Amino acid sequence: MLGFEWQPNTKFKSVLNRLRNSMPLTRHIRYPNLISELELTALRQLAAQASPTQLDLNLEVHHCMLGEQLSPFAKSGFEFAETRLYQYGDNIRFINWRRYANSGQLYINTFHEERRPQCWILLDRRASMRFGTRVRLKVAQAANLALYHLFKAQKQQFDIGGIILDEHNHWYEAKSSSTSFQPLIEHMTSSCPPFPTEQDKANDQFTKSLRLLKARLAPGCLIIILSDFIDLTQSDLSTLHALANQHTVSALHIVDPVEKTLPGQGKFQILNPEDDSVIDLNCAHSGLKKQYQERLSSRLEEIEQQLKQNQVLYQQVDSSTELITSAESNL
Secondary structure (H helix, E strand, C coil), rough: CCCCCCCCCHHHHHHHHHHHCCCCCCCCCCCCCCHHHHHHHHHHHHHHCCCCHHHEEEEEECCCCCCCCCEEEEEEEEEEEEEEEEECCCHHEEHHHHHHHHCCCCCCEEEEEEECEEEEEEEEEEECCCCCCCCCCHHHHHHHHHHHHHHHHCCCEEEEEEEEEEEEEEEEECCCCCCCHHHHHHHHHHHCCCCHHHCCCCCCHHHHHHHCCCCCCCCEEEEEEECCCCCCCCCHHHHHHHHHCCCCEEEEEEHHHHCCCCCCCCCEEECCCCCCCEEEECCCCHHHHHHHHHHHHHHHHHHHHHHHCCCCEEEEEECCCHHHHHHHHCC
8 A cells, every 4th residue: 555645535625625714824813802891880980970170161062951052953943043934845833823914925933953962082093002011002091081081971961973093984973872872882992903014004094084073063062082193284283273163172192101201221112203103212222212202202292282272172191091090180
């Protein structure tokens, strides 16, 4: 039997192929959710016990109960708007019969539609946010704060909507019930594995999301943006200024400790302050360390000044800070 090589028959080959195809070529890594169920419960409790902050005091209209915000759209609500000529399709219940008796023409009473106030949360989960040197990733801190403000807005009876910047932009329409915005919560808490190399670059997702908010939202919303603003452009600032003229806009600037103060020694990979590229830095090289520290500090100060100059409520949040400290600050 020497030299004999066994060959499986056709039927057996097909079984082997199916088994081979069903086996993963590489070991699948399961990344945990950013927020556990236990942490989610703690966030709900923290939001329920929250006292008013500067953000609440700076809202254009205080919305604590249903129906306190009037929309500019004339509907059959409770606040009288105007009387106009009847048009085909108008509800005959709102015909002004007294005006008809005097003029002989049909007129309709119109009213402002009462709407619940809306809170919109823009959460950045892109590559530069999936970075962290102490305690947690920047995106994990952003998710914690986003959920805290979501639960707080729910307590104040806001309709809640959101945009999440991930591999793609994800738009969640404003909803009123907790079951309706559960998909938004699940997306916020979901895991954040590293992006493939080809996706690990800055893009125009942030710019597009701001423009979408500007185009779609009726005036008077609360907009909370959680990001590292690493690719903030002049065009974005113009859009933010326009949004701030019609809404209350709050920016929570998430920063890793290394992005504020470089370590005294050691080799690190840090994010370039001008884009989201990674820089290899040896802190033992004092001249190079000083150069990058100045660039990092300058960029952080620039972002803060630019946002404040465009009427955006600003707060810088360290990604290693415990949530209760961040949540109970002035903003």
